[in-house]
Amino acid sequence: MTNWVDACAADEIDQEDVVRFDHAGRTFAIYRSPDDEYFVTDGLCTHEKIHLADGLVIDDTIECPKHNGRFSYKTGEARGAPVCVNLKTYPVKVEGDRVMIGLGA
Amino acid sequence: MNGDAGIIIVGAGECGARAALGLRENGYRRKITLIGDEVHLPYERPPLSKKVLLDHAEPRLPAVLNDLALAEKAIRHIGGASADAIDAAGKRLILSDGRALSYDKLLLTTGAAPRRLANTPASSRILYLRTMDDAIALRSHIRANMHVAVLGGGFIGLEVAASARSYGAKVTVIESQERILKRGVPELIAETITALHQRNGVAVKCGVAVLGIEADERHVGISLSDGKVIAADVLVVGIGAQPRTELAVKTGIAVDNGIAVNEHLETSIADIFAAGDCCSFPHPLYGGRRLRLEAWRNAQDQGILAAANLMGAARCYQAVPYFWSDQFDHTLQIAGLVDEGRTVVRRDLDDGAFILFHLDAEQRLVAASGVGPGNRIAKDIKLSEMLIAKRIMPPIEALTDGVNLKSLLPKAA
């Protein structure tokens, strides 16, 4: 069962950008792609647990603000040194003007 | 000649490890041997002055490659062995234990070593910081109420000072120049960092020379040119590093402030490459100016590029120089070369964070430097780096007014 959590307003995130979302003791990163799709990953880099929301979104990648490790925020795939562990991704949907993210039940 | 001898990498640090991984990533199938004079698996150095000192439990080696990864990638790591000589004509590397290994191609990633103080007494209370073993030794001397003196207001000294303060140690930084971070860091940023240290209780003494050092196994006394004597429990010396060029010099490889390589990272002798802290290279973004960097990202990127070129790619190294430093809750980042700038434009961000844009005589962006709490400046520095790489001449108002730097990048076709 997916538990849908209301995370933020859809226009709170700029196009090709990311925001941080904290929920129930966990932290996530919510992305809006250049073509207006939304995505969610774990909020912390898999290298040294840095908040990815301070990083830069270009196309479909998020670049970590600390050592510039890159991930695809769409698939979570780690794309080159120094990151080698993929990011966990979560389902997301937009309802009205709200972004909802799907967490485990 | 030695068709299956493979590639030997001398120096199992960041750069060497990244090169070894890069070779496999690019599909290299023959032998890869990674030789390091440290006994440890390849590890990252940046945490040594930060996390490794601060971890309250036992410090963990920040490994780049563990045994499993080495086995999976079929990379042979020989630890605790130093490469003593190269027989370039016979394409053999001679190790300190007398072993001779044949190579098809050789990569030197020998890094740098701390500059040592001359004429100081031998004492376990005078320490340098380059290796994991150094960090472990230093940790054992940092305690609340101990007095840690740091010689040199460069990055390593300042990071050690910040870490030592977190333990509640008394900390004094001694810098002979009139300000800290004289090399490559703008004065405004150095001022912010000085204030940060003072706010956190570090005594920062600039413009004083060391006249003499006395030490035994418990104390260090440092006599300064202002007539004062600092009585410390431990002295950490951070007065810069020198490239490890011994092996290259012995072999007759050209050296110029580091092992001199061309834009493909090739040395003056065929089939021998060099990369990372040990080498100097011409940088195309700055008119071919010869640089030697001591920076983690450069070591990583040059290692990856060397891997491609060892396999014949002939790619040019042209990454924008980049460096960061973490002190207390602040991060400083620099992209590009500050000393190439003629004018400086400032942009203020939230929480006291700010960025300086450095423009050359033609108003081209050649560097961006910034400091602030957390990772506040990271996005703008990263975008600046992209602007520098693309040799953009941004309108000054756009830099000061806080427009999204992304909008200054050329649109992808």
Ligand SMILES: Cc1cc2nc3c(=O)[nH]c(=O)nc-3n(C[C@H](O)[C@H](O)[C@H](O)COP(=O)(O)OP(=O)(O)OC[C@H]3O[C@@H](n4cnc5c(N)ncnc54)[C@H](O)[C@@H]3O)c2cc1C
């Ligand atoms: C304490 C500390 C903190 C740092 N913090 C930062 C930071 O915050 N940000 C940043 O950008 N950079 C930082 N750096 C710099 C960064 O770590 C270096 O740029 C990077 O490690 C260089 O990698 P390298 O592989 O070229 O050289 P090294 O890491 O020095 O590795 C070279 C290795 O080769 C070995 N070797 C040398 N000669 C021989 C031989 N003849 N035979 C066998 N082995 C040999 C050496 O012992 C060493 O293990 C820091 C460095 C230190 C020491």
Ligand code: FES
């Ligand atoms: S913390 Fe993200 S790359 Fe290091």
